[in-house]
Amino acid sequence: MARVGIIDYGVGNLRSVEKAFAAVGCDAVVSADENVLLTVERLVLPGVGAFGACMRALTERGFDRLITERVAHGTPLLGVCVGMQMLFEESEEFGRTLGLGLLRGRVKRFSDDLVVPQVGWNQIRQRLTHPLFDGIADGAFFYFVHSYYCEPADSSVVLGETDYSVAYASVVAHENISGVQFHPEKSQAAGLRLLANFARAD
Amino acid sequence: MLAKRIIPCLDVDRGRVVKGIRFVSLVDAGDPIEQAKRYDAEGADELTFLDITASSDKREIVAALVRRVADEVFIPFTVGGGLRSLEDIRAVLRSGADKVSLNTAAIEEPELISKGAEVFGSQCMVVSIDARRRNPSDAGEGWSVFTYGGRKPIGLDVVEWAIETERLGAGEILLTSMDCDGTRNGYDLELTRAVSSAVRIPVIASGGAGNLNHFYQALTEGGASAVLAASLFHSGEYEIADVKNYLRARGVVVR
Numbered sequence: 117m118a119r120v121g122i123i124d125y126g127v128g129n130l131r132s133v134e135k136a137f138a139a140v141g142c143d144a145v146v147s148a149d150e151n152v153l154l155t156v157e158r159l160v161l162p163g164v165g166a167f168g169a170c171m172r173a174l175t176e177r178g179f180d181r182l183i184t185e186r187v188a189h190g191t192p193l194l195g196v197c198v199g200m201q202m203l204f205e206e207s208e209e210f211g212r213t214l215g216l217g218l219l220r221g222r223v224k225r226f227s228d229d230l231v232v233p234q235v236g237w238n239q240i241r242q243r244l245t246h247p248l249f250d251g252i253a254d255g256a257f258f259y260f261v262h263s264y265y266c267e268p269a270d271s272s273v274v275l276g277e278t279d280y281s282v283a284y285a286s287v288v289a290h291e292n293i294s295g296v297q298f299h300p301e302k303s304q305a306a307g308l309r310l311l312a313n314f315a316r317a318d
Numbered sequence: 319m320l321a322k323r324i325i326p327c328l329d330v331d332r333g334r335v336v337k338g339i340r341f342v343s344l345v346d347a348g349d350p351i352e353q354a355k356r357y358d359a360e361g362a363d364e365l366t367f368l369d370i371t372a373s374s375d376k377r378e379i380v381a382a383l384v385r386r387v388a389d390e391v392f393i394p395f396t397v398g399g400g401l402r403s404l405e406d407i408r409a410v411l412r413s414g415a416d417k418v419s420l421n422t423a424a425i426e427e428p429e430l431i432s433k434g435a436e437v438f439g440s441q442c443m444v445v446s447i448d449a450r451r452r453n454p455s456d457a458g459e460g461w462s463v464f465t466y467g468g469r470k471p472i473g474l475d476v477v478e479w480a481i482e483t484e485r486l487g488a489g490e491i492l493l494t495s496m497d498c499d500g501t502r503n504g505y506d507l508e509l510t511r512a513v514s515s516a517v518r519i520p521v522i523a524s525g526g527a528g529n530l531n532h533f534y535q536a537l538t539e540g541g542a543s544a545v546l547a548a549s550l551f552h553s554g555e556y557e558i559a560d561v562k563n564y565l566r567a568r569g570v571v572v573r
Contacts, residue, residue, distance in 0.1 A: 128439075131414045135389050165439030228518070231543060233441055233489055235520045237321045237363055237573040257321060257573040259394055261441040261489075280320055302394045302416065304358065 118192075120144040120315050121156030123183070125173045128164040133196070133311075136301035140312040153182055158315060159191055163198030167207040167223060167264065170198050171215065180216060187218060192292045194314050197262060200288065200295030204266055218293050221268035230281050233263040238298075240276040240286055247317040248275065248287065248294060248310055256306040258298035260286075265297065319571040322537045323363035323544035324561050325522065326551045328353060331370050333383045350383060354391045360558040362393065363573060366419070366492075366546060369399035377406060381413040388414025396444055398492075407434050411442060419444040419492055422465045425472060425479075428486055435487025444522075445483040446492040449476040449509055454497060457508035464496060476509070477516050484517045491517065492546065495525040500549065502528025510540030522546050530556065530564040537570055 122133050122144055130146045137144030144160070147153055161183065163170045174180050187193050195203045202215045207223035215223070226232045237257040242249050265284040268274055276287030278297070286297040294314070300307035329336050334348045346352055354365055367387070369380050384397060397410045398419030407418050407430075424431050424445050434443045449461040450471070461476035480491055493513050495506035505526045514521040520543035523536040527547040536542045550556055562572045 129388075129411050129414055129416070131385075131412075132388050132392075132416075135414075136392055139392065164441060231518055231520055233519070234320060235441070235490060236323050236543065239319065260320075261394075263440075299394075302392060304392050308392060 118143075118157035118315055120158045120160060121153050122146045122160045122162060123153060123174075123179055124148040125170075125177050125179055127170050127173050128162055130162055132301045133160060133162055136308055136311055137315060140308045140315075142312060142315040144315070148177065150178070150182060153179070154186070157191070159183065159186060159193045160314075161193060161195045161199035161202065163196065163200075163202060164261075165198065167198055167201055167209045167215070168213040171202060171213060174202070183216060184218070187293060190292055192314070192317070193218075193294065195293075195295035196301075197297060197299055200297050201264060201266055203288070203293060203295050204268070207264060209264055219268060219273060219288065219290055219295075220270055221266060223264045224267050225264050227281060233261055234280050235261050237303075238278050238280065238286075240278055240298075241283075242276050244275050246275050246289060248289065248313050250313045250317075251309050252306050252313075258286075258296075258300065258303040258307055260298045262297060266295070321363070321571045321573045322542075322565065323522075324361075324533070324558055324572070325364045325366055325544055325546040326357050326362050326558065327366040327368060327524075327546050327548040329368045329370055329548070330383065332373065333371075333379055336370070351386050351390055354387055354395070357558065358391050358393050361562055361573065362558050363544070364393060365391070365395040367395065367397045367399075369397060371400075376400065377409050381409050384410055384413035384415045398444070398446055402430075404430070404433055404437065407438065411438055415442075417442040417444050417489070419446045421446040421448065424483065425463065425465060425474070428482070431483060431486040431488055435489070440487045440489040443488050444490045444492050445488040446494065447476060447479060447483075447513075448494050448496050449506070450496040451506075451509075457506075457512075461509055461512070477512050480513045480517050480521075484519050488519060490520045490522060490543075492522045492524060493542075498526030499524075501526055502550070504528060504532040505536040505540060505542075505545070507535055507540045510536055510542050514541035514543075520544065530561060533561050534565055534568055534570065537565070 278286035523542035
């Protein structure tokens with residue numbers, strides 16, 4: 117099984133992600149060391165808090181280039197929460213902030229009529245069959261905490277959708293790039309299964 | 319659909335559960351990990367740990383507990399109780415907690431909410447508000463904020479303080495009715511409604527759950543996003559699944 121590198125760029129608590137991989141028998145390491153991140157076989161890009169702060173912290177360490185280069189060479193990447201949002205071109209958080217631009221589209225704020233952030237367990241409607249969903253029931257609940265959501269320009273990358281007044285893209289994938297808006301490491305059995313699927317998929 | 323959340327609360331002192339479910343099947347009912355795992359298996363949506371450790375090495379004791387929970391339980395959990403500084407918050411989050419809840423410290427130093435939100439994100443900043451009616455028989459006179467322990471009002475209106483905490487960057491409000499807490503006569507629905515309709519962040523209702531319908535009322539009439547209970551689960555009278563089955567049968571979306 118592939119070794120997973122969880123990118124540590126000083127944002128958020130990564131211990132839970134590492135332990136969740138460990139709980140399903142996957143070899144995962146949290147690292148801020150470029151040499152490690154250049155040799156692992158898969159990358160996880162976590163992220164919590166503000167999009168702009170996450171992008172700044174990522175670029176300050178040069179990890180934006182590292183991610184872009186590794187992805188171009190075919191390394192599988194999984195963005196989690198704000199890590200998924202950063203895969204896209206830009207976010208409307210605090211005006212306009214540029215993302216990594218690995219996927220086309222942007223990140224928008226939920227409507228002001230809603231309770232924001234969305235906090236809690238919501239369902240994923242599986243639009244496509246994909247190895248990430250192996251063994252996970254259509255409509256399974258996952259744990260979300262977010263105020264912004266991704267709006268891909270190309271709807272064919274949308275693997276899963278979630279309803280929160282709007283139906284939005286909660287799981288995306290295009291070739292070796294994938295992202296989930298929820299926290300798999302906090303989503304009990306279904307979340308652990310998704311992490312295992314990412315670590316094991318060909 | 320976003321599910322309504324059921325959150326059991328565990329009181330811990332020096333890393334041991336002092337108020338939690340008395341599961342007869344547990345080898346060690348005072349072990350927070352055993353209790354957390356059991357709640358997880360029963361379908362709890364989150365866990366809240368209220369730490370009451372009074373000790374000079376409190377920070378280390380709490381961090382050790384949080385690490386153990388985070389390593390073995392894969393649902394979100396909040397830690398509250400005596401967190402007074404950014405360093406206290408950092409220690410708990412770095413150890414693996416998903417959220418912290420602030421009470422007295424947030425009142426004494428409101429900037430702690432905004433600083434915490436700026437550094438760690440709003441999603442992990444829960445502000446806990448202890449509310450008491452100005453006139454027990456008339457909700458129209460409003461509610462006053464009491465500091466933890468509830469010995470004296472501090473001249474703050476609950477709804478105004480809730481709005482202020484949202485402005486400062488709180489991600490959720492844990493709202494406890496001190497009038498109802500421990501009575502088992504139900505949540506203060508007027509209080510819950512007053513706060514949930516004044517803010518746009520999620521409100522967790524707390525204090526007063528005595529039967530299954532009380533949960534239903536807080537989540538519907540009260541407009542709460544989640545309900546927290548301690549003693550009802552503590553007594554073993556109801557399991558989380560009982561609450562969820564009841565709510566599901568009445569059309570409330572639960573996981």
